[in-house]
Amino acid sequence: MSKREMTCARVEPLLEPYFEGALSKHQEAAVAAHVQACPRCSWELVQIEKTAVALAAVPRTAPSVDLARQISARLAALPAPVSRQRLVAGWRQLEALAGVWILVLACIRYVVPWLLSKEQVSVPLLGWVKYLTLTFVQWLIAAPHALHALVIELRDLLEALRLASAAVAPTVGFYAVAEVALIATVIIVTHRARRAAVARTFVL
Amino acid sequence: MVGTDVRLDEDDLIRLCLDGDQAAFDRLVARHHRGIYNMVYRTLGNVEDALDLTQETFLRAYTRLETFQLGRSFLAWIRRIAANLCIDHLRQRGQPMVSLEERLESGIELADHSPTSSPAEVVEMADESRRVLAAVQRLPAKQRTVLIMRHVEGMSLEEIARALRMPLGTVKVNLFRGRQAVRGMVGEL
Numbered sequence: 271m272s273k274r275e276m277t278c279a280r281v282e283p284l285l286e287p288y289f290e291g292a293l294s295k296h297q298e299a300a301v302a303a304h305v306q307a308c309p310r311c312s313w314e315l316v317q318i319e320k321t322a323v324a325l326a327a328v329p330r331t332a333p334s335v336d337l338a339r340q341i342s343a344r345l346a347a348l349p350a351p352v353s354r355q356r357l358v359a360g361w362r363q364l365e366a367l368a369g370v371w372i373l374v375l376a377c378i379r380y381v382v383p384w385l386l387s388k389e390q391v392s393v394p395l396l397g398w399v400k401y402l403t404l405t406f407v408q409w410l411i412a413a414p415h416a417l418h419a420l421v422i423e424l425r426d427l428l429e430a431l432r433l434a435s436a437a438v439a440p441t442v443g444f445y446a447v448a449e450v451a452l453i454a455t456v457i458i459v460t461h462r463a464r465r466a467a468v469a470r471t472f473v474l
Numbered sequence: 475m476v477g478t479d480v481r482l483d484e485d486d487l488i489r490l491c492l493d494g495d496q497a498a499f500d501r502l503v504a505r506h507h508r509g510i511y512n513m514v515y516r517t518l519g520n521v522e523d524a525l526d527l528t529q530e531t532f533l534r535a536y537t538r539l540e541t542f543q544l545g546r547s548f549l550a551w552i553r554r555i556a557a558n559l560c561i562d563h564l565r566q567r568g569q570p571m572v573s574l575e576e577r578l579e580s581g582i583e584l585a586d587h588s589p590t591s592s593p594a595e596v597v598e599m600a601d602e603s604r605r606v607l608a609a610v611q612r613l614p615a616k617q618r619t620v621l622i623m624r625h626v627e628g629m630s631l632e633e634i635a636r637a638l639r640m641p642l643g644t645v646k647v648n649l650f651r652g653r654q655a656v657r658g659m660v661g662e663l
Contacts, residue, residue, distance in 0.1 A: 286649070286650035286653060286654060287646065287650065290631065290646070290649070290650075292631070292646055317657055318653065318657070320602070321606060321653055321656055321657055321660070322625050322653070324602040324603050324605075324606040325603070325606055325607070325610070325621065325622075325625035325626055326625050326626065326628070327602075327603045328516060328603045328606075328607050328626050329603065330512055331511070331512060331515055332508065333507070333508065333511050333524075333525060333528070334521060334525075335525065337507050337508075337511060337525060337528060337529070338500070338503050338504050338507050340529060341503050341507060341528075341529050341532045341533070342496075342500045342503060344529060344533055345496055345499060345500070345503075345532070345533065345536050346496065348533065348536060348537060350491075350494045350496060351491060351492055351536060351537065351538075351539040351540050
């Protein structure tokens, strides 16, 4: 094998990166010097250039149908995208609403009867405190495990329903409805909080 | 409204769309659908597939619009979606399909030729392009996509790397191997 063939063998794999300007200055100078002196490598380089030119000259085409209108028609059938900021703002509004709702219901359920009858209503109050505490502690612990958190949430819900039904048994009617609404509100808020925690954990 | 203000930039249109104005996205479709169609068509070599995937590209962009980072290039983002759809499609399809040559003969305009080129030169260049593009259609999905993005779309290596979320070295390897394979298939130009 002659000296020049050896050199060609080393230069040939470098011709593509050389054409693309992806070699170091030292390599580039070495390849340039070789190409100038070597007809074979020079021909290879011309072929690379011609291939690139031929690709760049590929004919442009136009869609055979009114593609934009077809796309628009299909878009109309889809739900509109919503910005993240709007989603977050929506959730914050819901949370604020839920907070107000909880306060109102708590007043109706506990404060108003207490003012009217001066009765002690500690059992349901304790039940709710326990439920809320458990829920948030479990949310903090179980945040990275969405499925596990869901199971816990369902278990909590059943427990809370049991406690609530026992608490409101003497005063069924309006208060029972208010209690169920309160549970639903709390579930929504805690579910949102858990989702946020899981999203932070997994960077969804 | 969108229809009356032609100077709205793409970020404005995307903001409007995220506020529920689908007409704003229609404007983006009108601006980019031909370019995306061309890129997809040249990659796949088939009109029906190109029409389907172009539609799919915009539908996907629309449904994921909230993930687009304002201030960045919408074209680069949508090219990435199109390129990934093409790669997935080619992988699912398995064997490459070469129907582009037949379609090129059905009256497609030639572009990007110098007005001073003689008719003979134009014909010769078109013939070379057909041969080269037919060879590109035989390449593996990634090599094909990179080659189209580099030479047909005129994107830089860095832009391709960003669009395909590939390391720059991988883009280079795919480009160099792809171009080498094309030369091997086409022979002397």
